[in-house]
Amino acid sequence: MPRVRWRVILPVVMLIVSMLLMLLAKKQESMLRRMGTGWEVPARILNCIINGPGYYLSALIPVPLPQSLDSRLDNDGARLLGIAFFWFLIGLSMDRRRIGRSLGQRRPIPVGILFTFGALVCGVFGYRLGGR
Numbered sequence: 001m002p003r004v005r006w007r008v009i010l011p012v013v014m015l016i017v018s019m020l021l022m023l024l025a026k027k028q029e030s031m032l033r034r035m036g037t038g039w040e041v042p043a044r045i046l047n048c049i050i051n052g053p054g055y056y057l058s059a060l061i062p063v064p065l066p067q068s069l070d071s072r073l074d075n076d077g078a079r080l081l082g083i084a085f086f087w088f089l090i091g092l093s094m095d096r097r098r099i100g101r102s103l104g105q106r107r108p109i110p111v112g113i114l115f116t117f118g119a120l121v122c123g124v125f126g127y128r129l130g131g132r
Contacts, residue, residue, distance in 0.1 A: 003098075005091070005095065006090075006091035006092075006094040006095050007088055007091035007092040007094075007095050008091065009091065010087040010088070010090060010091035010094075011083075011084040011085075011087040011088045011091065013087075014050070014051065014083060014084070014087040015080060015083060015084055015087075017050070018047055018050075018051060018079075018080065018083050019073065019080070021043045021044070021046060021047040021050075022043075022044075022047065022073040022074050022076050022077070023072065023073065023074075024043040025041045025043035025044040025047065025074050025076070026072070026073070026074035028041035028042065028043055029041050029074065044074075044076075047076075051079075051083045051086060051087075052086060053086060053118070054079075054082040054083040054084075054085060054086025054087065055079055055082065055083060055086075057082055058078065058079040058080075058081055058082020058083065058085075059078065059079060059082075061078075061081065061082065062078065063077075063078040063080075063081050065077045065078060
């Protein structure tokens with residue numbers, strides 16, 4: 001039986017899910033505008049929750065995309081690179097743990113400090129960029 005390579009499967013699956021949520025958000029946004037509300041659409045909120053820091057931090061990295069693709073994805077297409085990278089890192093850690101080479105076993109204190117710092121940075125960016 002072939003081994004599952006999470007570092008490949010997770011980014012591909014999550015890119016597809018994210019693109020579908022972006023298309024759904026564009027559809028939902030037009031309905032909200034007609035109702036006269038300033039609320040954030042549920043599909044975009046779900047996309048933010050699922051993709052975590054990859055969604056917010058990728059907004060800081062400019063990625064050139066064709067305007068037609070970016071407009072279809074509700075101008076969130078530039079976030080796809082960050083989402084893919086975020087899920088690649090999660091898949092890589094799952095693959096490393098499966099073969100017994102996880103980072104936390106050798107150096108638990110630096111890994112814990114790095115994780116805490118990353119969580120704080122993502123929380124600050126998420127708080128400031130959350131309003132879009």
